[in-house]
Amino acid sequence: MSNSNGQPDPCNIIVSGVGGQGNVLASRLIGRAMVKFDYHVSIGETYGASQRGGTVMSHVRFSSKHAYGPLIPKGRANTVIGLEPMETLRILKDYGNPDVSVIVNTRPITPVSVNLGQGRYPDADELKDAIGQLSKRSWLIPATEIALEIGTPVVANVVLLGTLVGAGLIPITPGDFEQVLRDNVPERRLDRNLEAFTKGIEGVQTYVA
Amino acid sequence: MVSLAKSPAGAFELLLGNEAIARGALEAGVKVAAAYPGTPSSEIIETLARLAKESGIYVEWSVNEKVAAEVASAGAFAGMRSLIAMKHEGLNVALDFLAHLNLTQRVNAGFVVIVADDPQAWSSASENDSRHIPPMIHAPLLEPSSPQQAKDMMQYAFDLSEELGMFVMVRSCTRLGHGTGKVVMGEMPVTDVKPRVEIDAPVRALTAPMRHLAALDKLEQAKEKFEESPWNIYEGPDEPDLLLICTGPSALYAQEAVELLDVEETVGILSLGTTYPLPSRLIEHHISRAKRSMVLEEVDPFVEDQIKKLAADRNLPPYDEPLYGKGTGHISPAGELNPDEVLKGIARVLRAERLPDQDAGYSRLADHLVDERTVSRGLIWCPGCPHRGTFWSVKNALKLDGRDGFVTGDIGCYGMDAGFGGFGSTQPMASMGTGAGVASGLGKLTGFGFDQPVISVAGDSTFFHAVIPALVNATYNRSNFTLVVVDNSATAMTGFQPHAGVGKTAMGDAVPQVDIEKICRSLDIPVEVLDPFELSDGQDVLLDYIQRTEGVRVLIMKRECFLTRPRDADPDYKVTIDKDKCLGDACGCNRYCTRAFKCPGLYADPDTGRANVDEAVCVGCGLCTQICPEGAIQKEAFA
Numbered sequence: 001m002s003n004s005n006g007q008p009d010p011c012n013i014i015v016s017g018v019g020g021q022g023n024v025l026a027s028r029l030i031g032r033a034m035v036k037f038d039y040h041v042s043i044g045e046t047y048g049a050s051q052r053g054g055t056v057m058s059h060v061r062f063s064s065k066h067a068y069g070p071l072i073p074k075g076r077a078n079t080v081i082g083l084e085p086m087e088t089l090r091i092l093k094d095y096g097n098p099d100v101s102v103i104v105n106t107r108p109i110t111p112v113s114v115n116l117g118q119g120r121y122p123d124a125d126e127l128k129d130a131i132g133q134l135s136k137r138s139w140l141i142p143a144t145e146i147a148l149e150i151g152t153p154v155v156a157n158v159v160l161l162g163t164l165v166g167a168g169l170i171p172i173t174p175g176d177f178e179q180v181l182r183d184n185v186p187e188r189r190l191d192r193n194l195e196a197f198t199k200g201i202e203g204v205q206t207y208v209a
Numbered sequence: 210m211v212s213l214a215k216s217p218a219g220a221f222e223l224l225l226g227n228e229a230i231a232r233g234a235l236e237a238g239v240k241v242a243a244a245y246p247g248t249p250s251s252e253i254i255e256t257l258a259r260l261a262k263e264s265g266i267y268v269e270w271s272v273n274e275k276v277a278a279e280v281a282s283a284g285a286f287a288g289m290r291s292l293i294a295m296k297h298e299g300l301n302v303a304l305d306f307l308a309h310l311n312l313t314q315r316v317n318a319g320f321v322v323i324v325a326d327d328p329q330a331w332s333s334a335s336e337n338d339s340r341h342i343p344p345m346i347h348a349p350l351l352e353p354s355s356p357q358q359a360k361d362m363m364q365y366a367f368d369l370s371e372e373l374g375m376f377v378m379v380r381s382c383t384r385l386g387h388g389t390g391k392v393v394m395g396e397m398p399v400t401d402v403k404p405r406v407e408i409d410a411p412v413r414a415l416t417a418p419m420r421h422l423a424a425l426d427k428l429e430q431a432k433e434k435f436e437e438s439p440w441n442i443y444e445g446p447d448e449p450d451l452l453l454i455c456t457g458p459s460a461l462y463a464q465e466a467v468e469l470l471d472v473e474e475t476v477g478i479l480s481l482g483t484t485y486p487l488p489s490r491l492i493e494h495h496i497s498r499a500k501r502s503m504v505l506e507e508v509d510p511f512v513e514d515q516i517k518k519l520a521a522d523r524n525l526p527p528y529d530e531p532l533y534g535k536g537t538g539h540i541s542p543a544g545e546l547n548p549d550e551v552l553k554g555i556a557r558v559l560r561a562e563r564l565p566d567q568d569a570g571y572s573r574l575a576d577h578l579v580d581e582r583t584v585s586r587g588l589i590w591c592p593g594c595p596h597r598g599t600f601w602s603v604k605n606a607l608k609l610d611g612r613d614g615f616v617t618g619d620i621g622c623y624g625m626d627a628g629f630g631g632f633g634s635t636q637p638m639a640s641m642g643t644g645a646g647v648a649s650g651l652g653k654l655t656g657f658g659f660d661q662p663v664i665s666v667a668g669d670s671t672f673f674h675a676v677i678p679a680l681v682n683a684t685y686n687r688s689n690f691t692l693v694v695v696d697n698s699a700t701a702m703t704g705f706q707p708h709a710g711v712g713k714t715a716m717g718d719a720v721p722q723v724d725i726e727k728i729c730r731s732l733d734i735p736v737e738v739l740d741p742f743e744l745s746d747g748q749d750v751l752l753d754y755i756q757r758t759e760g761v762r763v764l765i766m767k768r769e770c771f772l773t774r775p776r777d778a779d780p781d782y783k784v785t786i787d788k789d790k791c792l793g794d795a796c797g798c799n800r801y802c803t804r805a806f807k808c809p810g811l812y813a814d815p816d817t818g819r820a821n822v823d824e825a826v827c828v829g830c831g832l833c834t835q836i837c838p839e840g841a842i843q844k845e846a847f848a
Binding site: 018019020028031032035040041042043044045046053054055067068069070071072073074075086087089090092093096097098107109110111112113114115116117118119120121122126127130133134144148152153154189 | 221223331355357383384387388389390391458461462464465469547548549552567568571572574575576578579580582583584585586587588589590591629630776777800803804807809811812813815823824825826
């Protein structure tokens with residue numbers, strides 16, 4: 001469903017990754033941004049035990065009509081933000097559709113099951129090919145490398161948020177989203193986050209597949 | 210940001226369901242709150258604790274749920290609104306106290322018991338439906354469906370409790386407590402209550418059957434209120450083809466399913482916020498106007514079965530169709546509900562021919578592309594986790610001993626030893642303190658010829674919660690086992706709440722630490738304290754302990770949970786692989802560091818087997834440098 005501007009309503013975004021990658025923070029930042037502009041926002045997330053190196057995902061939903069439930073129905077994601085490539089594929093299987101947009105960090109986190117010899121991690125071309133076939137538009141971004149250049153891998157999530165906003169996938173301007181970062185990120189970490197956000201916006205052109 | 214306690218009436222915030230419950234409790238004038246942490250309930254007390262000083266309330270982390278219930282009830286006895294919050298499994302612990310409360314005492318101010326169930330058991334040992342408990346213990350039950358409703362319902366819950374003089378249970382669940390939504394604030398009260406206990410207590414003078422009848426009478430009063438309650442909301446046509454009776458978040462799933470199936474004109478939704486005692490006239494009113502009805506709830510058919518009972522009691526008019534739900538197999542009898550399960554169930558009842566568009570071609574392609582490119586990613590101890598060191602020593606000591614020794618586990622991150630990310634020494638146990646209790650029993654089987662060494666492992670928070678009685682029991686009865694207390698100075702699995710051993714209260718005050726070592730020494734049993742990162746020391750002490758033949762021994766493995774460090778703190782070491790020393794598959798170690806040690810910060814080159822450090826994952830704890838037979842993993846102090 002979409003509104004008169006072609007913006008999907010409800011807009012369904014999934015943020016996925018591995019525990020410890022800043023999944024929850026990324027989804028909260030999107031939520032806080034949209035609630036500020038008067039949308040009904042619902043976020044569903046699973047944490048607790050799954051924090052410990054396992055698959056994590058957050059469902060972020062916003063609508064101008066009413067509050068939706070915290071879970072997105074299967075096959076109905078509008079955008080998938082993937083902090084880890086293999087986890088992104090897993091999400092597409094359940095929630096993808098021919099119109100989905102994908103913003104993915106290309107840096108793998110090797111599952112221990114691969115080290116245990118229980119499977120192999122696909123190479124970059126296989127990942128790129130599968131994500132390309134399963135999305136309408138995709139951005140493959142070396143977000144961890146960009147974040148390490150900024151000084152810490154933990155801001156990779158904000159790089160991807162920069163691309164989300166820069167590509168116009170949610171109805172908010174980069175300036176307004178920067179204000180959300182200023183309002184929600186502790187002072188001593190703000191510069192790194194703003195830099196990551198700007199790099200993500202620049203990535204819209206550079207890393208579009 | 211403005212403090213949640215200061216956010217003015219009419220303003221809105223994006224809140225976690227648990228934060229909304231905390232704000233609702235403050236709006237209702239709560240004065241005393243206590244809990245033991247448990248996912249998915251912990252943020253209720255965390256939020257109240259954070260806001261306690263500015264709100265003039267008392268909040269504590271208690272040693273376990275039973276004590277929490279007793280502490281909070283004291284507030285209610287003395288005339289101050291009070292609450293406890295716990296996960297469903299915590300209710301089992303609190304039950305010893307709560308089971309009698311509404312039958313033996315009168316609360317003089319509102320006392321609300323919040324129980325957060327975990328359908329699907331995302332962070333629990335079981336997905337038990339705690340709604341079966343209120344009928345047994347004579348407590349009225351409320352079930353909110355959204356963060357806004359959870360906040361608003363707190364006022365109602367406290368008022369009801371106060372009016373009836375009995376505690377009221379509010380049932381949350383993972384999708385509510387850990388869901389986030391926009392919440393509009395209400396008024397904050399100005400209250401000034403001086404606590405006082407009225408020592409004249411006539412309730413206790415009655416016989417048990419008389420008190421039972423009195424409690425049933427109060428429940429009848431609650432039912433009458435529920436018939437008119439604003440928390441039972443119907444939306445839909447006057448005479449629907451299908452009535453959906455929903456509790457908790459299932460109302461939201463139902464709303465979306467009805468939207469997607471485009472049946473808003475013919476399907477009605479009754480979102481039921483008061484689920485025990487069931488408002489029978491209200492239910493009857495809606496069911497009698499609908500062609501057919503279906504119940505949507507998690508986990509068990511609690512409301513569904515009550516409605517079936519109602520049909521027998523009230524001789525409801527006969528229908529051509531059954532009451533749809535779990536009983537008819539239209540909804541799964543186990544697991545969490547979600548929009549897809551609800552949509553499928555409703556479509557089946559409606560015999561809908563047209564399901565919302567799903568691209569079958571896309572699904573086939575996705576199944577094919579994704580299945581061959583993904584492998585499972587099970588739970589594993591974090592990089593830097595002290596438990597990896599402890600269980601490495603445990604595994605090696607048991608192996609050196611060679612008598613098929615094992616660990617009786619407990620509830621905490623250390624339970625992961627039994628899973629794919631651990632070292633496999635642990636027999637999992639499903640409730641707190643049970644590992645030590647079972648070990649105490651096993652240690653007495655030696656008289657029958659039992660000769661396997663037993664190590665019980667429990668965390669520091671678990672030690673205070675439920676291990677102490679088992680340890681005293683084992684000492685008294687001269688049992689024989691080794692207790693390992695993995696002391697990471699936090700209740701780590703639920704989010705690092707402080708406890709008696711940490712030296713800090715929920716409200717942030719510094720207090721003397723309760724010393725686990727001193728408690729154990731007071732029993733006059735052998736006690737050692739080690740750093741779990743000293744692998745060979747741990748192995749030596751454990752091997753010595755498990756080979757002793759009498760009494761209980763305690764080894765305290767003390768090192769802070771790595772996650773309590775700031776995310777952007779500098780690591781202790783820079784860990785590197787000496788490429789000349791790591792021989793990979795030519796070594797003969799069979800990828801010991803990546804395959805056996807299982808730290809996610811290390812990965813093997815798929816072709817050569819050589820080890821690599823993933824700099825985005827490694828936290829620089831340096832533990833792995835002790836295990837390479839060639840000494841190829843090296844560390845240097847971080848500059």
